[in-house]
Amino acid sequence: MKKELFCILGLLCLSGAIAAQPVMADRHAARGMGCEACHAANDKTRPVRKDACLKCHGSYEAMAKRTEKVVPNPHFNHYGDRDCTTCHKGHQQSVVSCNACHQFDLKTP
Template sequence: MKLLKLCALGLMLGVFSLSSAYAADFTADKHIAAGMKCESCHGPDKKIETPDMNQCVKCHDPKKLAEKTKNVKPTNPHDSPHYHQNLECTLCHVGHEKSEIYCNQCHKFNFKMP
C-alpha cells in the first residue's frame, strides 16, 4: 500500500514538473497557471482566434512593460525605435506556441523570452 502511494506521489510530482516546464514555454499556459480562463483573452464566446494588443493591454500596461525592460540590452524589446510601445504583442508572444523574437527578422537579438 505504501509503495502504491509513493508511486502515485511520484507520478503527480512528475506531471507537475512537466506542466511547470511546459508553462515556461507558452504564454497561454502562464495565463492559465495564474488562474485566468481562456475567455480572458479569447472573449466570452471564444471567437477571438488571435487576441490583439487591445486584449493584452487590458491587463498589461505597455508603459509599465517598457519600464520593466528598460535595461535590456542591446535595446528595450517593449520600446523599440521603430514601433515604440505599439508593436502587436502577439508578434512575439504567440500564445499557444513558443514565443519568438519578431525583431530577428531583420536583427539578431538574443532576448530571453518568457
C-alpha cells in the same frame, strides 16, 4: 556507436524538456485565468490583439518600464507598439520578431 546513441537520447531528452515548458496561455491558466481572459467573448477564431493584453498589463509605457534594463528594450524601439503576440505566442514557443532583421540575443517568455 554507443556514444552516438547517447547523443540521440540526449537530444530527445533536451527537446522533450523544451516542449514541456508551459506556453504563455498555460502560464496564465496556472494563475487562474480562463480562456476568455485573452479571447474576447471566448471566441478563439479571432486574433488576440494588444488591447486584450493591456487590459491587465496596462500600457506599452508600463511594459517598457518593466524591461528598461534589457538591451535593446523589446517594448520601446523603432519597430513600434506592435501586437504583443507578434512575440509572445499563446500556445506555441514565443519568438523575437526583431530578428527578422537583427540578431538580438533576447528571449521572449
